[in-house]
Amino acid sequence: MVTTPETKLNPVEKAKAQKHPLLLKQELEQLAQMGWEALEEKNEFDLHYGLKWLGFFYRTVTPGKFMLRMRIPNGILTSGQMRVLANIVQRYGQGAGFQDRGNADITTRQNFQLRGIRIEDIPAIFDQLRQAGLTSVQSGMDNVRNITGSPVAGLNADELIDTRGLVRNLQDVITNNGEGNLALSNLPRKFNIAVAGGRDNSVHAEINDLGYLPAYKDGKIGFNIIVGGFFAPKQYVSAIPLNAWIEPKDVVPLAEAMLIVYNDNGPRANRSKCRLMHLIEAWGIEKFRAEVEKQLGHPLEPAAAKDEIDWEKRDHIGVYRQKQPGLNYVGLHVPVGRLYAEEMFELARMAEVYGSGEIRLTVEQNLIIPNIPDTRLETFLEEPLLRERFPIDPEPLQRALVSCTGSEFCGYAIIETKNRALAMIKELEAELDTPKPVRIHWTGCPNSCGQPQVADIGLIGTKTRKDGKVVEAVDIWMGGKVGKDARLGKEVMKKIPCDELKQVLRDLTIEHFNARPK
Ligand code: SRM
Ligand code: SF4
Numbered sequence: 358m359v360t361t362p363e364t365k366l367n368p369v370e371k372a373k374a375q376k377h378p379l380l381l382k383q384e385l386e387q388l389a390q391m392g393w394e395a396l397e398e399k400n401e402f403d404l405h406y407g408l409k410w411l412g413f414f415y416r417t418v419t420p421g422k423f424m425l426r427m428r429i430p431n432g433i434l435t436s437g438q439m440r441v442l443a444n445i446v447q448r449y450g451q452g453a454g455f456q457d458r459g460n461a462d463i464t465t466r467q468n469f470q471l472r473g474i475r476i477e478d479i480p481a482i483f484d485q486l487r488q489a490g491l492t493s494v495q496s497g498m499d500n501v502r503n504i505t506g507s508p509v510a511g512l513n514a515d516e517l518i519d520t521r522g523l524v525r526n527l528q529d530v531i532t533n534n535g536e537g538n539l540a541l542s543n544l545p546r547k548f549n550i551a552v553a554g555g556r557d558n559s560v561h562a563e564i565n566d567l568g569y570l571p572a573y574k575d576g577k578i579g580f581n582i583i584v585g586g587f588f589a590p591k592q593y594v595s596a597i598p599l600n601a602w603i604e605p606k607d608v609v610p611l612a613e614a615m616l617i618v619y620n621d622n623g624p625r626a627n628r629s630k631c632r633l634m635h636l637i638e639a640w641g642i643e644k645f646r647a648e649v650e651k652q653l654g655h656p657l658e659p660a661a662a663k664d665e666i667d668w669e670k671r672d673h674i675g676v677y678r679q680k681q682p683g684l685n686y687v688g689l690h691v692p693v694g695r696l697y698a699e700e701m702f703e704l705a706r707m708a709e710v711y712g713s714g715e716i717r718l719t720v721e722q723n724l725i726i727p728n729i730p731d732t733r734l735e736t737f738l739e740e741p742l743l744r745e746r747f748p749i750d751p752e753p754l755q756r757a758l759v760s761c762t763g764s765e766f767c768g769y770a771i772i773e774t775k776n777r778a779l780a781m782i783k784e785l786e787a788e789l790d791t792p793k794p795v796r797i798h799w800t801g802c803p804n805s806c807g808q809p810q811v812a813d814i815g816l817i818g819t820k821t822r823k824d825g826k827v828v829e830a831v832d833i834w835m836g837g838k839v840g841k842d843a844r845l846g847k848e849v850m851k852k853i854p855c856d857e858l859k860q861v862l863r864d865l866t867i868e869h870f871n872a873r874p875k
Contacts, residue, residue, distance in 0.1 A: 369499070370625045372402045378410035378498070379537045385411075385480045393421055393476045410500065410542060412493025413479055416472075417768040423474040424766065425482065426496040428532065431506035431524040431552075432467030432718035434491075436705035439716055441489040443701035446471050449478045450698070461701060463694035463722040465759065465808055466549070467560070468496075468503040472766060492535030499544045501531045501616070505565075507554035508673055508719045512727050514680035517571040517578050517665055520554035523608045527552075530609050531616070541616050545623035546631035549587070550612060552580075557668040557840045560720055561811055563596045564588065564845075566633040567615060572602060572661035579604045581660045582611065584645070585634035590803035593810045593845055594634055599646055601657040614652035622648070670840030672721055672794070674756060675749050676734065679727065685734055686727040689747035693760045693775040694722030703742050711737040722759055752786045754866070755779075757794035761807035763818070770801035772818035772829040772855065781859050788863065791872040796837075797862070810845040811837040814865060821852035829855045835869070 366374070381388070381403060388396060388403075393415070396404045404415050414424040425445070434442075442461060450459015450473030459473035474482065486492060496503060504527050506520030507513075527550060531541050549565040562568030566587060569580040580603055586596030603611055615633075623636045637645045650657050673688040696704075704724070708716050713728035724747075729737055743749055761767070763774025778799040800807030801818040809815025815834035820827050830852045837846035853861050866872040 366625050367628050367631075369406065369628065372406070373499070373543055376407075377539055377543060378403070378407035379494070379539055379542050381407050382411055382483075382494075382537060385483060389477050389480050391476075396476070406498060408479075409497030410495060410537075411479075411483070412496040413474065413476075414497055416766055418764070418766050419473070421475060422472070423476065423479070425471040425474050425493055426464075427469045427471070427486075427491060427493050428496050428503050428528060428535075429468050429718060430504055430528040431510060431521050432508055432720075433521065434716055434718075436708045436714040436716060438489050438491055439701055439705040439708070441485055441491065442469060442471060443698045443705065445482055445485065446473070446701065447698035449474050449482060459698060461696045461698075462762065463691055463696070463718050463724065464503070465720050465722065465761070465806060466503040467505045467508065467718045467720050469718070470762075487535070490535075492532060494532050494535060494537045495542050499546055500542050501544075501548045501550055504528055504531075505551040505560040505720060507552070507559050508717050508725060509559070509677075509686060509727075510554050512679045512681075512686050513555060513677075516555045516680075518554040518580070518605055520552045523569075523605060524552055526609050527612055530613060541613075541620065544616065544620050545625045545636075546628065546633075548616065548619065548633065552608065553666065555668075556665055557670045558666045558843065559670060559673070561670070561808075561839045561843060562586075563843045564808065564811060565596060567612060568596050569608060570664040570666055572664040574602050574658070574661040577604065579661070580608065581664045584615070584642075585632075585637045587632045587634055588805035588808070588810060589629060589632065590805075592629075592632075593805065595843075595845055597637075597642065598660055599642065599649075599657075600660045601646065601649075602659065602661045603657070610653060611649070611657075614649050618645070618648045618652050666843075667841050672723070672757065673719055673725055674723060674751065676738070681728075683731050684727075685729045685731065686725050687729060687734075687737065687749055688719070688723060688725045689743065689749060690751040690756055691723050691747050692751075692755060693758060693779050695775065700742065700746060704747075707737065707740055707742065721757070753791045753794045754782050754786050754789075754797065757796040757813075758782050758799075759796070759807055759812070760799040761801050763799070763801035767801060769804055770818060771820055772801050772831070774799040774801045774807070774818065777855065781862070784859060785863060785866070788875060789866060789872040790875055791866060791870060793870070795866055795870045795872075796839075798837075799831075809834050809837070811839050811843070812846065813837065813870070814862065815846055816858070819852055821854055823854045823856075831855065831858060833861070833865075835865070
């Protein structure tokens with residue numbers, strides 16, 4: 358362990374040592390009866406942190422209300438599951454905030470978060486999820502987050518590896534089939550895993566703690582492994598090669614071995630220095646690799662000379678032919694990822710009537726309905742929901758807009774993001790003709806959940822002084838690249854007040870992205 362015996366454990370570690378937070382699962386009925394106010398008095402840690410092990414995030418911004426973070430492996434769910442989630446939003450999510458109704462957000466990890474949940478309803482919701490084959494366990498705190506995989510896995514003729522089963526197996530092992538896994542849920546910190554199956558790295562694996570990139574070795578397709586990518590305030594780090602190539606059958610054993618090495622040896626003192634990369638830095642990549650090999654019980658093969666990521670990243674919005682003859686997948690743009698219950702019911706219906714009942718989410722906070730036969734496509738495209746809310750051909754600036762939650766619901770936020778981002782982009786679109794999408798990512802604080810460092814233009818919430826007052830502002834990053842030759846952007850401007858931002862974005866899109874005033 359990098360933390361020496363005499364090093365102080367951080368307060369979260371101390372609390373976890375008292376009681377493993379997953380054990381709260383057995384106390385849900387009691388907690389529901391107790392209510393959130395009594396719980397706050399009796400055990401603040403359980404309210405604010407412990408329940409995150411089960412996927413329930415207490416929101417100080419909306420007192421008494423929780424956000425429910427799901428796990429949607431590879432971003433794939435069925436229409437039946439979508440209805441269960443819609444029902445939770447409708448039935449339990451009242452008075453959640455904006456427009457005073459519950460909502461759901463598609464996240465930057467191909468996942469769903471539902472809002473407005475009360476502690477009294479958690480046991481019923483937990484049961485409903487289980488019955489629907491869904492789980493929210495281990496979706497927060499010192500756990501492996503939702504595992505991302507190619508959003509068009511199994512649909513695309515050009516895919517190299519179908520990631521669906523691999524991601525599902527990873528989740529099942531890591532969460533003990535959704536019931537909770539005590540052995541892998543007391544990590545030193547969060548842990549992100551992404552499995553890329555296509556040539557464009559749709560999941561941008563390079564910003565994950567563990568990334569699998571398709572690569573050929575001796576004519577066989579497998580994965581090159583990259584490790585240690587993460588974003589934290591003032592630490593924005595791309596993953597580095599482990600110099601290992603594995604066959605698809607070794608995806609799960611490798612992850613398990615790495616998680617055990619991290620669990621047993623990762624630093625547990627200062628929480629801002631506990632991510633996997635901090636262990637790799639302390640040990641050096643050679644020793645880290647050797648320890649993973651030891652845990653695996655066999656040597657790792659050296660990496661293939663190159664990976665197969667040689668396409669620009671696609672956003673999957675629009676109509677695309679599948680590898681299955683006569684079938685299509687259609688990507689819908691969901692503005693800043695936000696959905697309401699009635700829209701979720703409607704999407705479930707549309708996926709059933711026109712497709713196979715399957716729905717997929719993307720890390721750009723959009724969704725895909727696959728398996729729509731040629732014969733039904735035209736009628737599908739006339740559905741009012743596509744015209745009114747979720748277009749398949751959005752304007753170029755809106756198309757690539759991504760935003761984290763921001764101050765509407767997130768206690769860490771320094772600024773408001775989603776609503777502001779959408780309003781500003783609409784104003785810019787009214788003023789500018791932009792020849793192609795510009796990926797503008799908003800994030801409400803330096804935690805960088807909205808991934809501003811991979812964007813063409815990334816905006817990180819901060820505060821500044823203007824006319825003697827403290828006002829909301831952003832630091833601006835540019836030059837992030839995803840897909841082929843992925844790289845992180847760089848900070849180019851600091852502390853631009855939000856009320857001056859539209860003009861700055863206008864100038865940047867004209868100067869760097871060939872936009873023209875209308
Ligand atoms: Fe995040 C914490 C939202 C993706 C880095 N993130 C939080 C919390 C849980 C803080 C809190 O308790 O309020 C936010 C919940 C707000 C809310 O009510 O919605 C939050 N993070 C999000 C989401 C919903 C942003 C979005 O709008 O899409 C994303 C949920 C993903 C999921 O489904 O699991 C989300 N967060 C990310 C990403 C992007 C990614 O994973 O590719 C990052 C950067 C990558 C990384 O983690 O290395 C990210 N979130 C953080 C951090 C900084 C981590 C660190 O090591 O310091 C925190 C704060 C923390 O963990 O201490 C954080
Ligand atoms: Fe909240 Fe900050 Fe993450 Fe946005 S970046 S969701 S404000 S923690």
